[in-house]
Amino acid sequence: MSGTSYDAVDAAAADLELSPEDGTLRLEPLGLVSEPYPADVREALAAALPPAATTLAEVCRLDTRIGQVFGAVAARADRELCAGRAHLVASHGQTVYHWAEDGRVHGTLQLGEPAWIAERSGCPVVSGFRPRDVAAGGQGAPLVSLIDLMLLRGRPGVPAALNIGGIANVTVLPAGGDPVAFDTGPGNALIDAAVRELSAGRLAYDADGALAAAGRVHEGLLERLLSGEPYYRLPIPRTTGKELFHAGYLRARLAGCGELRPQDLVATLTRLTARTVADALRPLAATEVFVSGGGVRNPALMAMLRDELRNGADGAGGADGTAVRGSQELGLPAEAKEAYAFAVLGYLTLHGLPGNAPGCTGAAGPRVLGSLTPGNRPLRLPAHPGRAPRALTVRGPATARAAV
Template sequence: MLVIGLMSGTSADGVDAALVEWPDDAATRPFRLLAFRGEPFPRELQERIHALAAGRLAAGAVLRELAALDVLLAERFADAAAALAREAGVALGAIDAIASHGQTVAHHPELRATLQIGDPSVIAERTGVTTVADFRPRDLAAGGEGAPLAPFFHWAALADAAESRVVLNLGGIANVTALPKGGDPDAVVAFDVGPANALVDAVVRAVSNGAERMDRDGARARRGRADAALLARLLDDEFLRRAPPKSTGRERYGWAEGEALLAEWSAAGRAPDDLVATLVAFTAEAVARACRDFCGGAPQRLLACGGGARNPAVMDALRAALGAATRVEPTDAAGVPGDAVEAMAFSLMGRNALLGVPNHLPRCTGAGRAAVLGEIAPGRGARRWR
């Protein structure tokens, strides 16, 4: 079965698209990544998404902007899927489904509420391909946190019979999936750790007046020096101490928090690069503590993916925090390209939704039962899979 997975994460810097060939039944192996591409968003679109998610709009403009972005992002997602199919040399008519995570603009598990935009009906209409979307709400409805969902794919693709592994996704938010040796899905533990790139991106954007959107290649973090006092304060965080299942987002670690830290730091006459270095150390130490406290100790191997895995300062900080007993490397070393992991995850979840097969790990999200996540917008000439 050929399924395109689409993912736009908390950084809102673009959409990743992965075309994966899966077995036609419920098996997850073997699978084959046929094509992958990332489509960056224009800066103006990224700014609009962040402004909406941060509540920085006049009250009368919020619903109009929400509706406008719901359609605009769907058009972008449809274009990304079509471009990927062209690149792979596969006709859209041969694609069985598109599975779109959408763009999260609000996630409040304490309210059993989440909102991802990018209307799947628009995607299905533009491409003619059956589109599966809105995965998180069903998990919340079943009593879960609505996150993390990618661990289902991590287990399917990266669990190993002979090695304990942790998969670490370093997007806007850091989340871990602990895969004990042996590959038992009922033993998998996964949860959001805290911030990965979100706070650093907010600080870099503010200090550069928007000229920089990230700490490219970790240059600022490497020039800076972590501040022990601020690091200790950041680590004294109720969310970090809370036992899983748990999830978080920009509502806790976003623009406002990053800008507030920068304002405090600047008022004290401190160098911005030292703040960036401290935030990188915060992420690494939070991950190390999460492994120790909730994942049964440091794993034999930590496999990193997401934008942060391309930041050498972050990877070096992780190695220092976890120690020599853990080999830290990108998921590419295990055969899954790091940039494609999350898009591939939703490709698998979409395949399972079409088959009517559960596509999450309830133990990881806290859901009361295994459910089939996702709502389906049929394409033209859609076939019946169940």
């Protein structure tokens, strides 16, 4: 998969086995490979994303080129992590547009033609996960909420899972209540946009949170960003993307703000991400949150998040705070969790099992997600297991080996 930051393609490999006795899906992590997008593909993708104008010819070229990149990474993962014995590839694709208006999602578009992946890897490919949930009245996101819920069940208190990619999303499992999941707002999107603009494109992100750590939060700008954005007040479930939070959005909100040191701007945007996540979690009374995604590599962001959730310096929660932990404590390394989640979703689709959590996405009911593109061998679908898994356990080492 590649997320809203569109900087690299990640491929995680997993061995999956469903136990019919207790309905537990067991996942053994086999590792992760990650490759940056070729510079020309990344530049073409950035130039075509909203609010930029593009052409159908460019969309066709991107669909092909992204599919070819995904196919190469899938073949590498099979070779290096599975000894050439992979059975299935699950491709999230590259989201280029999520059509949301008035609190409802009408459509979603992910590029990366699966035929190229099937041709290069030889494996059948499940792709196009989001549209079926949208067609059933759902938000199409966050689809990882089903996997989050399977991992969080049995945890004490009110556990939550948080992924900080370009956009941040949470899944919360209230004690005795219905689970909820939604996008909280910009994860790294506005921070990355600011760093790219300030560096004239030389830097893609705030490495190690160095700029944010060197700056001071501009409280007036922070308040303007919070109070001036209606998205934060929409009812849940809600979803968003770079269709909203992009460089042009940031420029418009900085108009009239006067001179601002670069490090102060980045610090303010980092605090915005932490504040909007905390504002989303606080009313749900989350007692612990397991964090994954690229945001965990930003110490300044993680420190601000702990501060916003009123944790102590050691990250321990209390009666008035939320403990902040890494997703590796659930068995899945932070940098690979979403890729493993889509491996699970692909497995469910192949077995004819629903892959959405309708209470989280807002869909009318459980739906089998995605479309299947056959590989180079005769396609034989496995027998339906009879029931969907309720729990997911990770066996083997808590952190999978990674190759970049």
